[in-house]
Amino acid sequence: MHRFLWKGIIRDRSRSLLPVLVVTIGVFAVVFSYGYIQGMLDNMIRTTADFQTGHLKVVTRAYLENEEQKPNDLALLGVDTLQKKLTEEFPEVEWTPRIFFGGLLDIPDSNGETKAQGPVSGTAYDLLSPGSHEARRIGLQQSLVAGHVIQQSNEIIISYDFADRYQVRPGDTVTFFGSTMYGSMSFANYTVAGIVRFGIGQLDRGAVILDISDARLLLDMDNATGELFGFLPGGLYNKEQAEHVKESFNRQYTDVTDEYAPVMVQLADQDFMGQMLAYMDIVSLAMVILLVFALAIVLWNAGILSGIRRYNEFGVRLAMGEEKKHIYRTLLVESLFIGIIGSAIGTALGISLCYYLQDHGIDYSAMMDSVNMMIDPVIHARVTPELYFIGFIPGVLSMLIGSALAGTAVYKRNTAMLFKELD
């Protein structure tokens, strides 16, 4: 019987084409959306981790409580020792200090007088230590639009928008005004090494970059850092692995009586990332439920139309002695075949497009100038194992549900009318 059903599906396009198309489109939409959302999420996680949070980070308990203010007066001290311990205990994690600071940047004219001043938010990275991956991590070389990366002390990198607004060029000398971690005023002259454009609005508007050693001098933070970032192997965030490291560290180092005691948090604990990750899970689930629901309704209607078209066929089969439940079962088997075909095609198309966009990405730079999110404007899709079933199973399921609903019409057929209906 299955061979017969299969032949019917293959030969009768009106029986199979519309449902296959509907399932294919629906499954493709889910697979592609899921892959692209995963890519976008990865992008946000990676960008946020690289620039703002790390996969893990160690700060003081007091710093953590006021984290949004980036309070360097509550910075970690004795960082060299702490970093060494962390490297010994968690050798798979790369630990690197970061200091976030703010101040004014003074731009002199040709006479050395102030030409312009503007507020800047600075980040200090470990750029000059041998073996540091920080420059590569934040894509400094690729983001340069003029000049070069920091190669020595007293060099500064300025964001493109700021440099453009105040006509700053590589080689110019600028003066930074800020305050030390102890609250005293501090200032220093720097040579502009390069101009960068990350394509991330938040960074391109008014950011400056210093080497960590210069920032420590400027802010009087010798052997101190605001935050000590940890990056998991390969630069890939893994929530469970990060949680394991965090719990292991906090078990050992947490001291609730000391507000300067180090405490470790992971990416999902920080800012909006935890909520974002949970939100994306809900979005994915909602998308799948919506697919099943919407497709089932469409396929229910397609099934009813098909049932009308095959009215005589079912009548003949009933007359020949096929039971109603057997006809109903064959409809379900047919829908299973069709669901599998449509879902397989939809999944293959969706994954193919995701593979393509995983390599090429779509550039949203023009639309993201004013976006305040840490996200790379070139958004890539990401092919994950989930893509192989996230659309496939709902596609088959919705086809079965649609046919199960439409097929109940077989049970309403009155056999006493068959001779009249079939003549």
Place this chain on the structure above:
Amino acid sequence: MKEKEEVVGLRGMMKRFPVGNGFFTALDQIDLSINRGEFLGLVGPSGSGKTTLLNIIGTLDIPSEGEAFVLNRSVSSLTPKESAELRNKSIGFIFQSYNLLPVYTVYENIEFALLLQKNSKEERHKAVTDALEWVGLADKAQSRPSQLSGGESQRVAIARAMVKRPAIVLADEPSANLDAKNSHTILQTMRRLNEELNTTFIFATHDEKVMQYLKRIIYLEDGKVEKDSVI
């Protein structure tokens, strides 16, 4: 001489249909006995009860009163599963409009009738080949219904009804859509099968061409048997 074996027995059988607040009596006190190997027709004007009677003999409907026995089974007491099984194994149907399944070949249309009987592929092949030879369409086995003439289509329908070698074949106006030549061809075919396989053929018809071939004619009028004549 063959011993008479009753395949259909109707005793005081009535069939009523609800109409508005009352009932319409489609069959009224029918007493009939039909034996194996008969070639008979139910003849009468429209509304005389021919098709209703075929429905009951074909276990597609049940009587309102009285008894209807088909192959010694009381139609009223059959469950839907049992009546389907009886139709599947012992009753063939031929319709006025052929009702072949358009997506399947001639061979597959005939084979379809055997699928529910769980026969082996070889058994099915033998049965289908025989059926195609009975109706003279062996060369059309791989044709689709759309490639056949009306006469050929009805011959396929006959083969489909006969392939499982049923005890009874019910045919409702089988020649109504055919010209005279094709009508005679299919009637000759059915008559031959009736004689060779001892299958009981019961027609519902008012076609003179069909009546020429019948061995027994039961005239129905307003749901009653007006005349029962053996020719």
